[in-house]
Amino acid sequence: MEPIVSTKGRTAHLRYELPHRVHDATIYPVKAxxxxxIVLYGHETGVGILWRGGRPLKKAAPLPKQxxxxxxxxxxxxxxxxxxxxxxxxxxxAASQPSVPEAEFEDEEEELDPDQLYASFVQQVSISLNTExxxxxxxxxxxxxxxxxxxxxxxxxxxxxxxxxxxADCTVRVITLPLSPPPQAAKEKPLSAKxxxxxxxxxxxxxxxxxxxxxxxxTSRGNPDSKSASNDEMDVDGDDTAANTPARRRRQQQxxxxxxxxxxxxxxLLVASHSTELGGLLKIWRFQLEETSVIATHPIAxxxxxxxxxxxxxxxxxxxxxxKRRHSQLxxxxxxxxxRIYDIFASSSRRAGxxxxxxxxxxxxxRSAFESAKGSAYSPPILAARKPILDxxxxxxxxxxxxxxxxxxxxxxxxxxSGPSPPADPLAxxxxxxxxxxxxxxxxxxxxxPKKAGRSLLAxxxxxxxxRKEEVLFQGSAPSSATxxxxxxxxxxxxxxxxxxxxxxxxxxxxxxxxxxxxxKFWTRxxxxxxxxxxxxxxxxxxxxxxxLREAITSISQFDTTSxxxxxxxxxxxxISAEHRLIITTGTSRPLGRDLNAMFAQEQAETxxxxxxxxxxxxxxxxxxxxxxxxxEDMEGSGAISKSLTLGNPRKVLFASSAA
Numbered sequence: 001m002e003p004i005v006s007t008k009g010r011t012a013h014l015r016y017e018l019p020h021r022v023h024d025a026t027i028y029p030v031k032a033x034x035x036x037x038i039v040l041y042g043h044e045t046g047v048g049i050l051w052r053g054g055r056p057l058k059k060a061a062p063l064p065k066q067x068x069x070x071x072x073x074x075x076x077x078x079x080x081x082x083x084x085x086x087x088x089x090x091x092x093x094a095a096s097q098p099s100v101p102e103a104e105f106e107d108e109e110e111e112l113d114p115d116q117l118y119a120s121f122v123q124q125v126s127i128s129l130n131t132e133x134x135x136x137x138x139x140x141x142x143x144x145x146x147x148x149x150x151x152x153x154x155x156x157x158x159x160x161x162x163x164x165x166x167x168a169d170c171t172v173r174v175i176t177l178p179l180s181p182p183p184q185a186a187k188e189k190p191l192s193a194k195x196x197x198x199x200x201x202x203x204x205x206x207x208x209x210x211x212x213x214x215x216x217x218x219t220s221r222g223n224p225d226s227k228s229a230s231n232d233e234m235d236v237d238g239d240d241t242a243a244n245t246p247a248r249r250r251r252q253q254q255x256x257x258x259x260x261x262x263x264x265x266x267x268x269l270l271v272a273s274h275s276t277e278l279g280g281l282l283k284i285w286r287f288q289l290e291e292t293s294v295i296a297t298h299p300i301a302x303x304x305x306x307x308x309x310x311x312x313x314x315x316x317x318x319x320x321x322x323x324k325r326r327h328s329q330l331x332x333x334x335x336x337x338x339x340r341i342y343d344i345f346a347s348s349s350r351r352a353g354x355x356x357x358x359x360x361x362x363x364x365x366x367r368s369a370f371e372s373a374k375g376s377a378y379s380p381p382i383l384a385a386r387k388p389i390l391d392x393x394x395x396x397x398x399x400x401x402x403x404x405x406x407x408x409x410x411x412x413x414x415x416x417x418s419g420p421s422p423p424a425d426p427l428a429x430x431x432x433x434x435x436x437x438x439x440x441x442x443x444x445x446x447x448x449x450p451k452k453a454g455r456s457l458l459a460x461x462x463x464x465x466x467x468r469k470e471e472v473l474f475q476g477s478a479p480s481s482a483t484x485x486x487x488x489x490x491x492x493x494x495x496x497x498x499x500x501x502x503x504x505x506x507x508x509x510x511x512x513x514x515x516x517x518x519x520x521k522f523w524t525r526x527x528x529x530x531x532x533x534x535x536x537x538x539x540x541x542x543x544x545x546x547x548x549l550r551e552a553i554t555s556i557s558q559f560d561t562t563s564x565x566x567x568x569x570x571x572x573x574x575x576i577s578a579e580h581r582l583i584i585t586t587g588t589s590r591p592l593g594r595d596l597n598a599m600f601a602q603e604q605a606e607t608x609x610x611x612x613x614x615x616x617x618x619x620x621x622x623x624x625x626x627x628x629x630x631x632x633e634d635m636e637g638s639g640a641i642s643k644s645l646t647l648g649n650p651r652k653v654l655f656a657s658s659a660a
């Protein structure tokens with residue numbers, strides 16, 4: 001699977017053409033044992049799995065040549081008896097060895113070509129499901145650290161890939177397979193009729209219509225819905241701004257000990273899917289997690305079923321992980337412009353008769369602004385409609401919501417009012433802006449009032465903005481909101497010492513892709529600019545020259561990064577899925593084009609290395625005539641420079657040392 005590479009400055013776009021249609025793609029949060037990053041994508045007949053980078057698989061040694069079989073002799077049945085025994089032996093071996101053979105890897109990672117500094121795919125597998133895979137969901141899996149011991153994380157995540165897909169046959173499937181890439185022999189010869197590389201599939205028939213989305217997370221097997229839900233002791237956020245008092249530290253220690261005890265009891269997998277049946281239906285499933293498998297006992301019944309007012313356009317579990325209290329919060333957004341937060345394990349209430357109600361309740365509701373009336377001077381208020389929500393995501397470790405609306409407006413709802421600029425109206429955007437080739441893009445700061453919007457309109461016209469304005473002038477306005485497409489990708493870099501998380505945000509609208517390297521810094525600087533700071537409000541960076549080839553974007557994900565790369569402002573690599581291709585946007589450190597400074601620095605380094613080599617050979621008495629000529633030329637050059645300085649060359653100015 002070789003890419004088609006196109007470069008622009010220090011950015012390279014790797015385009016992988018696929019023979020089938022791609023509906024969704026995502027990056028698994030855990031790397032393989034060989035260091036590969038795992039890419040999952042849904043296509044017309046199943047799921048594709050790619051292992052990118054890391055240590056490559058060892059090449060299999062050629063099989064020894066088999067000796068020629070002796071000619072058969074008529075009148076004997078010796079060969080027939082041997083064939084029957086061989087078949088029986090193969091059958092017994094297949095029954096006694098159902099596991100996938102383990103792959104062997106090279107000792108070191110692949111050496112990258114200096115002209116093409118990008119990792120390749122060490123293995124690729126396609127799992128056939130005989131139906132289209134429309135949506136893929138992966139769980140949030142924290143890294144093991146001093147603040148997060150291994151016994152507080154399900155053990156299956158360290159051995160197997162666990163993800164959920166929503167298919168066109170109205171089913172939801174939970175799939176597990178080995179985390180390590182399979183050897184080539186496992187691809188050529190399937191393990192069994194139901195498993196090719198050791199995958200296990202739990203099929204759920206829970207909808208009568210095609211599911212429109214799916215999300216998943218994990219929790220403790222013991223429901224945290226009774227005593228723990230009444231207080232906030234479960235929430236062990238390390239990034240809260242509250243003082244770390246002794247009482248708080250005691251509560252955190254109690255929370256960690258409680259999570260370890262509940263971890264010993266086991267963990268469960270929570271899966272939520274939604275469809276348009278009955279005017280909007282949401283179903284939540286709960287599966288038991290074992291060390292190497294997901295237990296699904298048939299018949300599979302939903303853990304909870306919710307009838308929605310409107311069909312949901314997006315559902316997502318909170319990105320905070322257990323044992324934080326808000327890990328069970330489920331975000332439900334619809335096309336009518338409403339986003340609600342439903343807590344699965346919220347405290348149960350009691351009816352008037354005294355009977356208890358099952359846990360679960362809506363804890364917050366947010367609504368988008370009304371659409372502006374176009375084409376008529378007067379529009380009755382009853383016909384006013386809110387802007388549809390194209391996509392919405394949790395940010396800041398589940399404290400805030402980032403929403404993208406149908407007209408290109410995006411904004412942040414401050415759920416717990418802990419952001420840099422909480423608004424007077426808790427239901428309004430704390431930070432807002434516009435994306436897309438429209439006249440609204442000039443207000444991409446945190447402006448929520450006409451004065452602030454007017455300030456941002458005075459931003460200087462750049463060549464890129466002028467080009468986009470010309471496109472709107474000569475090619476027409478942007479597409480209507482009815483056909484608008486867009487999405488949000490949030491990648492979080494967690495700190496091992498309890499520092500605030502760093503969110504990298506990618507917003508795509510129609511065919512344009514925008515990026516925010518650090519949402520917290522962006523928000524803080526925008527709030528300072530709105531408060532009268534002299535620094536201008538920052539803008540979103542546009543990723544240019546993406547080779548979509550007139551295809552629509554179906555999804556965008558971001559690769560993992562390191563703290564060192566983040567400190568050096570190295571941008572994350574992005575995975576963009578179009579209709580029939582995967583595009584990886586990556587950075588390259590090699591000098592591209594006519595980079596004279598880099599060429600001069602490289603030449604200097606090569607000259608210095610040659611001089612050191614000649615000096616070492618001279619000291620050993622092994623320097624040849626060519627090396628002697630180079631040394632003499634260096635001596636002459638240094639002598640000429642010193643002579644020009646001492647003879648008073650008018651073009652050379654010497655300064656006395658300040659210590660003299």
